[in-house]
Amino acid sequence: MDMEQAPSPAVPVTAAPRWAVRAAHLTALVVLPSGLWRVALVLGHPAGYTEAGFVPFETFGAKVWMLALSVLCELAALLTIGLVRPWGEVVPRWIPLIGGRAVRPMAAVVPAAVGAVALTLMWANVPWWWTYPHEDMTSTGNLVVGVLYQPLVLWGPLTAAVTLSYHRRRRAARGRDQVG
Template sequence: MSMQSTPSPVVIPAAPAPRWAVLAAHLTTLVVLPSSLWRIVLVLGYPAGYSDAGFTGFETMGAKVWMLTLSMLCELGAFLTIGLVRPWGEVVPRWIPLIGGRRVRPMAAVVPAASGAVALTLLWANVPWWWTYPHADMTRIGNLIVGTLYQPLVLWGPLLAAVTLSYYRRHRSPRRQ
């Protein structure tokens, strides 16, 4: 008796992502990078713009773990945007246990990505006004530098929204086009 394996379902690839969407997806990882690197500098023990008194709260192990975790999660979240323009956004890579090799249902990518785009846009909407808020625990130059490092985050939500819309358009059902 021979054992035949069930063939993997044939996945018809969507149209390639437009060049602007690929660029926008890669740009998301870069807009998150300055603030993530700044937090890592804090973890390494440098005040990075904080006054001596303001920096004391960042010297605890809990604060360091939180800042490293936040930096890694931000970069990972930004990196997932690239999946919306790459083949692994259409078929789960085979090395992933249980679901590897399966087709990604478009709405399983679109809904979380669109929700993330809205959340990120709202979260970072006030960053352009950074310098209008008091930052008594920072030095004057630190306030300028940190505000500048956080400004790119304003682009994260809109970039993710644009790439998500591109993904949706390329993967929508032919019946609805």
């Protein structure tokens, strides 16, 4: 047996339930509205800010930060899809050094669970957008931003549900493998 690549599990992991697949894809979608809003700022649209409030977003550093934040958030959300796809069980062969190796379940479960908890705690206070209007935004802009950021409240719980499903499927497969 080749020591550089771990074999695929002897007993295949059962397919993810339909609800988990939908939840994983929904995770990527709930991050999209806020990211698109930040991209609008990067492209020079005030996106609800007053003229004076928009000035800080016109710097190169602010634009790089907002674009990077949008891309990183979307990539992190897309990783949730790995919990319902084969690449969440075996690393794709095209990835250098680790391609073709089996994914250890806890290597996916622990970061996903920590992320789910962190996201849930972070976005639990999203209603502040409606309660405490940002002084550099128009009232309409404040409402629009609140609406665009509100889906992020679902990011943590969706990730947690998909992570739990992944953990249960991988644990059941490991149990079948040990019995067989």
